[in-house]
Amino acid sequence: MNWTKKYITDIIEDLAEENVIACRALFRITRIDFTTNVPTLAVSLSEKPTLYINQKFLQEYAHSENDIKCLLLHEFLHVMLLHTEKYQLSNPLLNIALDAIINSIIHRVYGLSLSGFFNRFYAGTGVDCLLRPQDPAINSSKEINWKEIHNEIYWGKYAADDLFELLEYLYFKKLTGNCQGITLIGNHEGQKSTISPQNSALLDEILKSMDGKGIWSKAKARGISFDHQEDIIQIKRQKIAQWRKSTWKILKKCLQPDKRGKTDIRPDTSMMPILNSHNRRAFTLLETSDIIPFYPIPSYRIKPRELATIYLDVSGSMDGELEQIAALLSSFKESIRFPIHVFSNEVKDAKLKNGKLIYDSTGGTSISCVFEHMKKNKVPKSVIVTDGYTESITPEMLWGIGVNNIRAIISYDGNPGEFSSNNIEYHQLENFRK
Numbered sequence: 269m270n271w272t273k274k275y276i277t278d279i280i281e282d283l284a285e286e287n288v289i290a291c292r293a294l295f296r297i298t299r300i301d302f303t304t305n306v307p308t309l310a311v312s313l314s315e316k317p318t319l320y321i322n323q324k325f326l327q328e329y330a331h332s333e334n335d336i337k338c339l340l341l342h343e344f345l346h347v348m349l350l351h352t353e354k355y356q357l358s359n360p361l362l363n364i365a366l367d368a369i370i371n372s373i374i375h376r377v378y379g380l381s382l383s384g385f386f387n388r389f390y391a392g393t394g395v396d397c398l399l400r401p402q403d404p405a406i407n408s409s410k411e412i413n414w415k416e417i418h419n420e421i422y423w424g425k426y427a428a429d430d431l432f433e434l435l436e437y438l439y440f441k442k443l444t445g446n447c448q449g450i451t452l453i454g455n456h457e458g459q460k461s462t463i464s465p466q467n468s469a470l471l472d473e474i475l476k477s478m479d480g481k482g483i484w485s486k487a488k489a490r491g492i493s494f495d496h497q498e499d500i501i502q503i504k505r506q507k508i509a510q511w512r513k514s515t516w517k518i519l520k521k522c523l524q525p526d527k528r529g530k531t532d533i534r535p536d537t538s539m540m541p542i543l544n545s546h547n548r549r550a551f552t553l554l555e556t557s558d559i560i561p562f563y564p565i566p567s568y569r570i571k572p573r574e575l576a577t578i579y580l581d582v583s584g585s586m587d588g589e590l591e592q593i594a595a596l597l598s599s600f601k602e603s604i605r606f607p608i609h610v611f612s613n614e615v616k617d618a619k620l621k622n623g624k625l626i627y628d629s630t631g632g633t634s635i636s637c638v639f640e641h642m643k644k645n646k647v648p649k650s651v652i653v654t655d656g657y658t659e660s661i662t663p664e665m666l667w668g669i670g671v672n673n674i675r676a677i678i679s680y681d682g683n684p685g686e687f688s689s690n691n692i693e694y695h696q697l698e699n700f701r702k
Contacts, residue, residue: 581654655682
């Protein structure tokens with residue numbers, strides 16, 4: 269991609285308009301200096317705030333506009349957390365700790381649409397695995413579990429000083445490997461940055477306007493310290509959000525047209541070769557080519573409503589999970605065919621009222637009644653929510669249904685063995701309580 273100075277400047281202006289991380293004021297007053305004097309990017313908040321950008325670095329590593337936004341947010345978050353003011357950034361372990369925290373913040377707030385850059389840029393299997401959000405090929409060993417450390421960072425359980433302390437200990441034990449060759453984003457040249465009083469006041473104002481969601485647990489926590497209890501609450505919210513996201517993937521595979529013929533009006537986007545005055549980059553690209561860039565035009569489409577049929581295990585072994593699972597299903601009630609079917613050793617109908625499940629249970633546990641109910645009522649596809657502690661699922665039970673028409677959601681401490689052995693696709697929920 270040819271990242272011209274004009275194109276990069278337009279992206280920065282977009283970030284200011286979007287007011288990412290409440291930084292509109294900071295982006296507005298920051299001068300841009302394209303230079304090779306910094307290896308990647310750097311920010312100075314002295315009397316004249318300056319964003320230094322190595323254009324050659326962007327040309328080589330940035331594949332999309334989101335990559336550039338990711339890099340800019342990374343650098344400005346260093347400023348917001350006062351890393352360049354508090355530390356003399358000459359210790360490689362400190363630099364890795366600070367960057368890992370920054371990258372995890374970007375991932376928690378914006379997801380892989382932005383943080384995906386780090387997956388490509390950091391592909392190592394040692395300590396540099398902490399710098400990317402996804403964790404394939406992490407080289408854990410009996411001495412050190414990099415995967416566990418990585419997960420805790422990206423769930424927001426570590427503050428920078430805690431992570432630095434841990435990395436120092438692992439370095440002392442000779443477990444971190446060589447850290448010298450890792451390229452880090454931003455200013456890590458070993459010089460403390462001096463922030464002018466005016467810009468320090470600006471940072472304070474920005475901080476006051478932020479809700480800190482996914483970044484800080486309290487407004488006073490700018491820097492590296494976090495309130496542990498508030499952080500735990502935020503982590504639990506993230507886990508429940510992950511519950512919903514993964515459950516929706518399962519439900520989508522079992523949606524069937526609503527027999528009542530109802531429809532949904534859904535937002536859509538069409539890509540059209542139309543110039544728009546709000547899209548500065550379209551005009552920038554037009555200057556360098558004869559092709560009018562395609563621009564997304566909002567539209568709507570009418571689609572038949574689709575619903576999923578749910579069978580929910582209400583046997584005694586599910587007591588500890590039913591409240592949360594009922595709340596989870598309630599959040600998808602627009603995509604669920606009612607009534608919800610519950611089962612113990614018989615299938616009964618249940619209701620969801622104010623996020624709570626209202627049902628009668630006959631006691632015991634048997635899943636064969638679910639398959640019989642599907643056959644009798646000609647249910648084409650279904651989602652079974654259970655802990656998996658049932659009798660063995662036999663081929664005879666599945667005759668006339670087909671394993672491709674069944675999905676299972678297994679509670680976090682459940683046993684998916686019967687579904688797995690019968691090639692029934694399942695998803696196991698995480699423990700939201702941890």
